[in-house]
Amino acid sequence: MSSQQNSSEIKLQVSYARPSSDTIKDANLYISGLPRTLSQPELEDMFACYGRIINSRVLVDQASGLSRGVAFIRFDKRAEAEDAIKHLNGNTPPGSSEPITVKFAANPNQTRNSQMMSQMYHGQSRRFGGPVHHQAQRFRFSPMSVDHMSSGGGSSGNSPSGWCIFIYNLGQEADEAVLWQLFGPFGAVVNVKVIRDFNTNKCKGFGFVTMTNYEEAAMAIHSLNGYRLGDKVLQVSFKTSKGHK
DNA sequence: TGTCATT
Structure with a gap:
């Protein structure tokens, strides 16, 4: 009696590795700007x-x-x-309002070079170290009063488990720790990410923070938008999907 | 000055 089959079934596909050759090299594509509702089969259909x-x-x-x-x-x-790039890059899928980007994917092991490079420039990354923290703490809020509109309902940046915040005008040396320091004092931070250039590993100037509660996120945005970090003035807002005309 | 995530 085989007891392995329950209600769910998993199929494994096993095949020989394809011999590497020039015709199948670099055939990997990176696609961004897809509708969040698009499933993997629908993607493949496209x-x-x-x-x-x-x-x-x-x-x-x-x-x-x-x-x-x-x-x-x-x-x-x-x-x-x-061929797929030629036909689909810049196209807007039916039912979506946003064009997609289709291009060749970067090769993950290129990262290593750039990470080693960035270690060599270790020197001057302490510029935003100190005072950041207590500046942000001046904007206290009362955590008691914030649970009624925690997630859902809004039209930008929200998701079932949090509110996504877009931070623009970070310095090249910015890292995740800076974002934790900036947003942590305002409430529950689920996740932070600094977006870096794939090749240079330098911050591209922006990042994302996800916060659990709407009011805390809104308070953080209000307080930190316009905040001077290093020699730059931050722009902080709920995440939009790009193109907001 | 300019803006949304590379397995």
Whole structure:
């Protein structure tokens, strides 16, 4: 009696590794700006007519479990991937308001070089160290009063497990610790991320913070928008999906 | 000055 089969069934696909060759090299695509509602099969449907899809993945935000609107698709051949870029890059999928970006994915092991490079410039990263913390603490709030509109309902930046905040005008040396320091005093912070250039590993000037409670997030935004960090003035707002005309 | 996440 086999007891392995319950109500759910998992199928494993096993195959020989494909021999590496130039025609199948660099056939991996990075797609961003996808509708958050798009599932992996739907994604594959969009791309299937340009070639044979070897595999695909939709990135999911760990905190919320929702799609991040970013995906990868590996085609069988590079020419197929190029074709997909030509036809789909900049297109707006039916029912969406936002064009997608389709381009070749960066190779993850390129990161190593740049990370080593950034260690060599270790020298001057303490510029925002000290006073940041107590500046933010001046904006106290009362945590007792904030539970009635915790999540949901809004139209920007919210998700089942938090409110996503966009922070613009971070310095190149900014890191996650700075974001924790800035937003932590305002309430429950679920997650922070500094967006870095893939090649240089320098901060691209912006980042994201997810906070659990709407009122705390709103207070943080109110207080930190316009805040001077190092020699830059931050712009802080709920995350939008890009293009806000 | 300018803006949304690279498995």
